Every structure is written in C-alpha cells, then in structure tokens.
Amino acid sequence: DGGITQSPKYLFRKEGQNVTLSCEQNLNHDAMYWYRQDPGQGLRLIYYSQIVNDFQKGDIAEGYSVSREKKESFPLTVTSAQKNPTAFYLCASSTGQGYYSNQPQHFGDGTRLSIL
Amino acid sequence: AQKITQTQPGMFVQEKEAVTLDCTYDTSDQSYGLFWYKQPSSGEMIFLIYQGSYDEQNATEGRYSLNFQKARKSANLVISASQLGDSAMYFCAMSPATGTASKLTFGTGTRLQVTL
Numbered sequence: 403d404g405g406i407t408q409s410p411k412y413l414f415r416k417e418g419q420n421v422t423l424s425c426e427q428n429l430n431h432d433a434m435y436w437y438r439q440d441p442g443q444g445l446r447l448i449y450y451s452q453i454v455n456d457f458q459k460g461d462i463a464e465g466y467s468v469s470r471e472k473k474e475s476f477p478l479t480v481t482s483a484q485k486n487p488t489a490f491y492l493c494a495s496s497t498g499q500g501y502y503s504n505q506p507q508h509f510g511d512g513t514r515l516s517i518l
Numbered sequence: 519a520q521k522i523t524q525t526q527p528g529m530f531v532q533e534k535e536a537v538t539l540d541c542t543y544d545t546s547d548q549s550y551g552l553f554w555y556k557q558p559s560s561g562e563m564i565f566l567i568y569q570g571s572y573d574e575q576n577a578t579e580g581r582y583s584l585n586f587q588k589a590r591k592s593a594n595l596v597i598s599a600s601q602l603g604d605s606a607m608y609f610c611a612m613s614p615a616t617g618t619a620s621k622l623t624f625g626t627g628t629r630l631q632v633t634l
Contacts, residue, residue, distance in 0.1 A: 435621075444522070444609055444624030445563075460621070490561060506553060507622060509563035 404429045408493050408510035414518045415480065415487060423478045423513045425493035432497060434476035435507060438462060439490040448491075451476055480515060488516050520545045522610050522625035530631050531600045538585070539595040539628045541610030547571075550612055552593040553622065554584065557607040566608075569593060600632045 447460030465484025531537035
C-alpha cells in the first residue's frame with residue numbers, strides 16, 4: 403500500500419546530541435513537509451520541500467535541518483541548538499501540482515521525541 | 519499571514535446526533551483552500567474534507583460537510599449521525615492558493631467526544 407513511513411515511533415535525545423527522524427513516502431509526491439505538534443496545540447511547519455534538492459524554512463526552522471536528496475525521502479535532524487525538542491513530529495507529503503494548492507497532505511504516523 | 523481560530527477546546531455529542539465544529543479564519547489572500555483533518559489518539563492526521571475559496575457549493579464527503587460562509591470567514595465542519603469512532607481531535611487548516619506546495623496553517627483543534 404502507498405503511504406508515508408516515519409521512524410522511529412519513539413526517540414530519546416541526550417543533551418548536546420543531534421538526532422535524525424526518518425520520513426519515506428511511496429506516493430510519488432513532489433512536495434514533503436515536517437510539522438511539530440506540542441500538547442494542546444495545532445501543527446506548526448518546520449521545513450518543506452517542493453522538489454528534490456530544494457527546501458524552504460517554515461515558521462519554526464531554528465534548531466532543525468533537513469535534506470532532500472531523493473524524491474521519496476525527507477529526513478529531519480533535530481540539532482543540539484533546539485533547546486526544547488520534546489514534541490510530536492509529523493511528516494507529510496502532497497502532489498504539489500497545479501497553481502491552486504488544493505491537494506490534501508497525507509501524513510505519517512509521527513515520531514515522539516523526548517529529552518533524557 | 520494566515521490565521522485559523524478554533525474556539526471550542528472540547529465538544530460532546532451523543533451517538534447518532536449531528537455536531538458542528540467551529541472554524542474561523544483570517545487571510546488577505548483572495549484565493550485559498552480550507553481543510554479539515556481528524557487526529558485519533560494514535561496520532562496520525564486523516565484528511566476529511568476540502569473547500570476552495572471560489573467554490574460556490576459547500577463541500578460534502580459522506581457524513582462530513584463544510585458550512586462555508588465566506589463573508590463571515592467561517593468554515594465549520596458538520597458531522598452527521600455521529601459514531602463512537604468519531605471521537606478524536608479535529609483540526610481546521612488553510613493554505614494559500616499560490617505556489618506548488620500547499621503550506622498549511624492549523625488551528626489549535628477541537629476534541630470531540632461521542633457518547634452513548
């Protein structure tokens with residue numbers, strides 16, 4: 403079945419450590435996104451990518467980095483510069499085609515990141 | 519900048535009854551898209567329904583319908599014949615119409631509890 407796979411489901415980070423969250427999709431979507439969700443809040447956009455080898459900062463990019471070397475993959479690195487990384491991270495993708503952006507985003511199951 | 523407001527932190531509805539979840543938005547764009555997503559306790563985001571700003575008819579998808587009032591800048595979700603499986607968080611979101619990636623701005627969500 404086509405979909406988005408995020409791994410791991412749970413992740414723990416030590417102080418000063420970088421960690422990488424994986425996101426893979428087999429939907430042949432051009433656009434991919436990373437969101438952060440804090441308890442009781444909606445999703446906030448961290449980074450997004452419209453095509454391979456290109457990505458843009460979202461609303462809360464500080465302390466995060468991404469790469470888009472393959473169409474299927476959009477890993478997110480939470481760096482030690484992110485002082486409050488504990489959150490639920492969701493990856494999404496969409497066809498991203500057309501001037502009128504009416505294509506829904508399809509989401510993975512998320513990764514819960516906690517500080518040790 | 520776009521903003522979504524969901525003023526109902528929690529709602530209760532009896533099984534088989536209809537319920538309306540409120541969503542108001544603010545944008546200076548003439549063209550935009552409005553989305554509703556469902557988030558069960560497991561965490562994944564499930565796309566429910568879409569409404570374009572130039573669509574003259576309210577969107578419907580099975581038991582879901584979107585009550586779109588452009589002049590009031592509201593896009594309320596109506597769930598008919600509620601089921602126990604409808605218990606979840608519901609998020610309203612909007613995207614600009616320009617560009618190939620549908621960057622979403624989310625509200626803070628409404629937690630719906632369906633009771634017997």
